Amino acid sequence: MAHLLATRKPTYSLPQPFYGDADFHQLDLEQIWHRNWLFAGPECAVPAAGNWFTMEVGTTSLVIVRAADGVVRAFYNTCRHRGSKVCIGEEGKAAKLVCSYHQWTYELDGRLLFAREMGPDFKAADFSLKQAHCRSVGGYVYVCLADETPDFDAFSQMVEPYMLPHDLKNAKVACSSTLVEQANWKLVIENNRECYHCTGAHPELLRTLSEYDSTDDPRMPPAFATRIRAKAAEWDAEGLPHLSQNSPDKRFRVVRLPLANGESMTMDGKPAVKQLLGKLQSKDLGSVRMLSLPNSWNHLQSDHALAFRVLPLGPQLTQVTTWWLVNKDAQEGVDYNTEEMMQVWAATNDQDRILAENNQAGINNKAYEPGPYSPTIEFGVQNFIDWYTGQMAEMEPAQQGLSGGVIPIHRAAA
Ligand code: FES
Numbered sequence: 001m002a003h004l005l006a007t008r009k010p011t012y013s014l015p016q017p018f019y020g021d022a023d024f025h026q027l028d029l030e031q032i033w034h035r036n037w038l039f040a041g042p043e044c045a046v047p048a049a050g051n052w053f054t055m056e057v058g059t060t061s062l063v064i065v066r067a068a069d070g071v072v073r074a075f076y077n078t079c080r081h082r083g084s085k086v087c088i089g090e091e092g093k094a095a096k097l098v099c100s101y102h103q104w105t106y107e108l109d110g111r112l113l114f115a116r117e118m119g120p121d122f123k124a125a126d127f128s129l130k131q132a133h134c135r136s137v138g139g140y141v142y143v144c145l146a147d148e149t150p151d152f153d154a155f156s157q158m159v160e161p162y163m164l165p166h167d168l169k170n171a172k173v174a175c176s177s178t179l180v181e182q183a184n185w186k187l188v189i190e191n192n193r194e195c196y197h198c199t200g201a202h203p204e205l206l207r208t209l210s211e212y213d214s215t216d217d218p219r220m221p222p223a224f225a226t227r228i229r230a231k232a233a234e235w236d237a238e239g240l241p242h243l244s245q246n247s248p249d250k251r252f253r254v255v256r257l258p259l260a261n262g263e264s265m266t267m268d269g270k271p272a273v274k275q276l277l278g279k280l281q282s283k284d285l286g287s288v289r290m291l292s293l294p295n296s297w298n299h300l301q302s303d304h305a306l307a308f309r310v311l312p313l314g315p316q317l318t319q320v321t322t323w324w325l326v327n328k329d330a331q332e333g334v335d336y337n338t339e340e341m342m343q344v345w346a347a348t349n350d351q352d353r354i355l356a357e358n359n360q361a362g363i364n365n366k367a368y369e370p371g372p373y374s375p376t377i378e379f380g381v382q383n384f385i386d387w388y389t390g391q392m393a394e395m396e397p398a399q400q401g402l403s404g405g406v407i408p409i410h411r412a413a414a
C-alpha cells in the first residue's frame with residue numbers, strides 16, 4: 001500500500017487493490033474505522049431506556065443502548081463469557097441485555113448482573129460489557145473505537161448551530177431502510193461526493209435537489225445564485241446559520257442551501273409532514289447538508305431530516321442505512337404518509353447502489369486502471385480521496401510492512 005500511495009496519480013481514482021483487496025480492507029479498518037469518530041445513528045432511534053440498535057464495523061459489532069439514567073452508551077457487542085454476540089439483529093428493546101448462549105445478563109449500563117454456576121470466587125464486577133467512546137452531537141450519536149479519541153469538539157462546534165433548530169434530539173424515527181451493496185465502502189462515499197452522475201441517474205431527486213453543493217460553485221446558473229442570496233437574507237433574519245464551512249482537512253462540512261424547486265425532497269416538492277421539526281416556522285428552509293467522513297451525509301429539512309450511515313461489512317460489501325426523522329408529535333397516516341415520504345430517497349439509494357455495484361464490477365476487471373476526476377464537478381471526491389490517502393499515509397511503518405521511513409505522498413492542490 002505504501003508504494004501505491006507514493007506512486008499513484010493524486011487526481012486519479014485509486015489503484016485496484018484499494019477497492020477490494022482483503023489486506024487493504026484490513027488496513028482501512030485499522031487506520032480509518034478503528035481510529036476516527038463514526039456516525040452511529042440518530043439519538044431518537046433509542047427513545048427510551050432499553051432501546052438499542054447495532055452497528056457492524058467490519059467484524060466488530062457495537063450495540064448502542066439507552067439506560068435507565070437516560071444516557072446513551074456504546075458497547076462492544078461481545079459477551080464477556082465466551083464472546084457470543086449479545087444483541088442479535090439491527091434493533092430491539094429489552095429490560096436487560098441477555099446473552100442468548102448461556103443467559104449472562106447485563107444491566108443497560110453494561111454491568112454484569114447475573115451469571116449462573118460461576119463458582120464462589122467469580123466477581124461479576126470484572127465482567128462488564130466493554131465500552132466504546134460515545135457522544136451525542138445535535139441529537140446524533142457518534143462512536144469511536146480508538147483508545148485515545150481524536151478531537152471532536154471542532155466538529156460539534158461547527159455543526160451544532162446548524163442542527164439545533166431542527167431539534168433532532170426530540171424527533172422520532174418515522175422509518176428507516178438498510179441496503180447491502182456489493183461494493184467497497186469508498187465507492188459508496190465517492191458516489192455520494194459528486195453529482196456528475198445525477199442527471200443520468202436520479203430523476204426523482206432532481207425534481208427538487210440542486211446539484212450545486214456549495215455557494216461558490218463556478219458552474220452555478222445566475223438564477224440559482226440569486227435564489228441563494230434571497231434565502232440567505234431570510235435565514236439571517238431568522239437566525240439560521242447557512243454559510244458553507246469545511247474543516248481544514250475537508251473531513252467535515254456543513255452548509256444550508258435552498259432546494260432547486262419546492263420545500264422538501266418529495267415527488268411534488270411539498271413538505272411530507274404537517275408539523276415542522278423543532279420550533280421551525282418556515283417551510284422553505286432548503287436543507288442543511290452535513291458530511292462527516294468516513295461514514296455519513298445528511299439532509300436536514302424543515303419537515304423531515306435524512307440521516308445516512310455507511311458501514312464496511314467486507315472488502316466489497318457495504319451497508320447503507322437511512323433514517324427518516326420527523327416531529328415526534330406527527331402521526332403516521334394523519335400527518336404524514338411513510339411511503340410518500342420515503343419515495344425519493346428510496347429510489348435514489350437504490351439507483352446509487354446499482355451505480356456503486358457496477359463501479360465495483362468494472363474495477364475488478366483486469367484492464368482497470370485509475371482514471372481522472374473532473375476538477376470542476378468531482379472536487380468532493382477529490383477531497384475525500386485526499387483525506388483518505390492522508391489518513392492511510394499516517395500508518396506506522398510496521399503496519400505497512402516497511403522497515404521505516406516517512407512515506408512520500410502526493411497531495412492534490414486544493
Ligand atoms: S457466551 Fe454469552 S453467556 Fe455464554
Ligand SMILES: [Fe+2]
Nearest residue numbers: 191192202352
Ligand atoms: Fe447518487
